[in-house]
Amino acid sequence: MSRECTFLVVGGGIAGVSCAESLAICASNASILLLTECSIVKSVTNLVPVARYLHKFDVREKNVSELGAGITTIVDQLEHINSSEHWARTKTGVVIKFRYVCLCTGGAPKLISSRQEQHADRIIGIRDTDSVLELQRRLASAKDVVILGNGGIASELAHELHDVNVHWVIKDGHISATFVDPGAAEFFQLANTETEGQVDAAATAIKRMRYGELLPRQEEKLQLQSKRGAALGPDWHRNYDLSGGDGGGSPKLPKVYYKSHITQIEQSPNGSTLQVTLKHDDDSEQPEQINCDFIVSATGVQPRHDFTTDVPLELAEDGGINVDEMMRTNLCDVYAAGDVCTAAWMPAQHWFQMRLWTQARQMGSMAGRSMAALHDGETVYQDFCFELFGHVTQLFGFPVVLLGRFNGQGLGRDYELLVRCTRNKEYIKFVLQNGRLRGAILIGDTDLAETCENLILNGTDLEPYGDDILNPDIDIEDYFD
Ligand SMILES: Cc1cc2nc3c(=O)[nH]c(=O)nc-3n(C[C@H](O)[C@H](O)[C@H](O)COP(=O)(O)OP(=O)(O)OC[C@H]3O[C@@H](n4cnc5c(N)ncnc54)[C@H](O)[C@@H]3O)c2cc1C
Ligand SMILES: NC(=O)C1=CN([C@@H]2O[C@H](COP(=O)(O)OP(=O)(O)OC[C@H]3O[C@@H](n4cnc5c(N)ncnc54)[C@H](OP(=O)(O)O)[C@@H]3O)[C@@H](O)[C@H]2O)C=CC1
Numbered sequence: 001m002s003r004e005c006t007f008l009v010v011g012g013g014i015a016g017v018s019c020a021e022s023l024a025i026c027a028s029n030a031s032i033l034l035l036t037e038c039s040i041v042k043s044v045t046n047l048v049p050v051a052r053y054l055h056k057f058d059v060r061e062k063n064v065s066e067l068g069a070g071i072t073t074i075v076d077q078l079e080h081i082n083s084s085e086h087w088a089r090t091k092t093g094v095v096i097k098f099r100y101v102c103l104c105t106g107g108a109p110k111l112i113s114s115r116q117e118q119h120a121d122r123i124i125g126i127r128d129t130d131s132v133l134e135l136q137r138r139l140a141s142a143k144d145v146v147i148l149g150n151g152g153i154a155s156e157l158a159h160e161l162h163d164v165n166v167h168w169v170i171k172d173g174h175i176s177a178t179f180v181d182p183g184a185a186e187f188f189q190l191a192n193t194e195t196e197g198q199v200d201a202a203a204t205a206i207k208r209m210r211y212g213e214l215l216p217r218q219e220e221k222l223q224l225q226s227k228r229g230a231a232l233g234p235d236w237h238r239n240y241d242l243s244g245g246d247g248g249g250s251p252k253l254p255k256v257y258y259k260s261h262i263t264q265i266e267q268s269p270n271g272s273t274l275q276v277t278l279k280h281d282d283d284s285e286q287p288e289q290i291n292c293d294f295i296v297s298a299t300g301v302q303p304r305h306d307f308t309t310d311v312p313l314e315l316a317e318d319g320g321i322n323v324d325e326m327m328r329t330n331l332c333d334v335y336a337a338g339d340v341c342t343a344a345w346m347p348a349q350h351w352f353q354m355r356l357w358t359q360a361r362q363m364g365s366m367a368g369r370s371m372a373a374l375h376d377g378e379t380v381y382q383d384f385c386f387e388l389f390g391h392v393t394q395l396f397g398f399p400v401v402l403l404g405r406f407n408g409q410g411l412g413r414d415y416e417l418l419v420r421c422t423r424n425k426e427y428i429k430f431v432l433q434n435g436r437l438r439g440a441i442l443i444g445d446t447d448l449a450e451t452c453e454n455l456i457l458n459g460t461d462l463e464p465y466g467d468d469i470l471n472p473d474i475d476i477e478d479y480f481d
Pocket of ligand 1: 010011012013014015016035036037038076077078079104105106107126127128152153229230231232233234235236304306307337338339340355356357358360393
């Protein structure tokens, strides 16, 4: 069997769907084919600008057949791409001739189990709906769970798991190090301790739009059982009961093992649990042992490109497919976007790549516009969203906005920090270099996102204002707008 199209987009995650939707707008007369291995796809709805570069949005899951007019779909797995002859082959043997192709095949959890094969079945990762159902199944009878990692997933699970002893093993000296500094981490922990037992997830006020995931219909669930789907996204845990087997006991805070590494994983003598040995960076402490039912390896993302190509794709050190500012790979007419790719262009002063929902959407749209422009012989420039890093999320029940080089990334030691903290209410950190704002962490309902965005982009000299810039009696939002 064979198919033909002008634009082939591979992957039904946010990058692939954004790419196909932007092609449908920019090249409405061309044929667009979306190839994805799962019949459930992700799309962005209710896009609301928070500031110039920051957006809130809902993410919907829908059936691939519900994609907008102008996009045809095929549910299958990409197996091979011949870029010189412009065709692709799927696992079931369908040959697709294309003019341009965009690879949006996402990522897979980078599990520690690869080094611990014998216990692989007790080390799980979280990526898609299937993996959460697996987590739920294991939790139901679990008493102790180890979470390894200190990024987005670990931070969410440490907050969301209930009725189970959570052992959180981190390499760093403070929690959630991927996103926040030690001060903000302490802010979260204090708030958590002081509200222990009163946490009502449903009542938590979030400024960001809710993730409106539709639970798959029964027949779609059946299809999902055998196929990996797109990554989960914002607020995914609201749709699942993540209670352990401890049966409604009093809520417990996770036990955090700072600056620790797992050195050994063994079966316990009775065979029912795992025995995990930890080594502390500080060798003065004895190795520690934890007994647990299973380990969640929340240790990052591995870009996923398990198909072959006629000419090797150029990969970055992190395994992503290198792309330039137009989202082009090293292969002729082959583009890539989202978690599968690595930004190999010279980044703007205030932007860097993180594998996030927002960037998957921005890259997917950019790839679509870029391919359409080439097809129409037009010139297109890189979108302004790549000027400034921005992330709107929620951590430990607080709304969080991260802007620019929010943790001083790439600034060496040549920067100052200005912090304002109101216990259980807000934590604001400004990263200043030569008197200019280079990044910010805004936790709580600060209403400062747009002001900070402007200050970073305009390079306003804040030296004359000294510490008053964060004086609670001065309304800097009014002052600078
Ligand atoms: C638990 C969890 C929570 C998260 N929370 C947030 C958050 O709060 N905020 C945020 O910004 N980001 C969050 N992220 C990250 C965000 O979900 C990802 O960055 C984003 O979804 C990546 O989108 P993508 O389209 O590049 O990849 P994916 O969503 O992984 O989509 C890839 C698609 O390609 C398909 N595919 C793969 N290989 C093939 C093939 N060979 N043939 C055909 N199809 C194929 C897959 O089935 C899938 O449909 C979270 C991620 C996880 C796992
Ligand atoms: N709210 C949000 O925005 C959320 C975003 N996400 C996104 O989903 C994706 C997957 O999340 P996640 O898996 O948490 O990935 P992250 O990249 O966010 O975090 C991975 C964490 O694991 C640590 N790590 C890596 N390897 C090891 C190891 N061998 N032993 C111990 N620790 C290790 C990393 O440390 P180091 O950095 O030092 O290597 C880092 O702390 C990410 O792209 C993330 O940004 C997920 C959930 C929520």
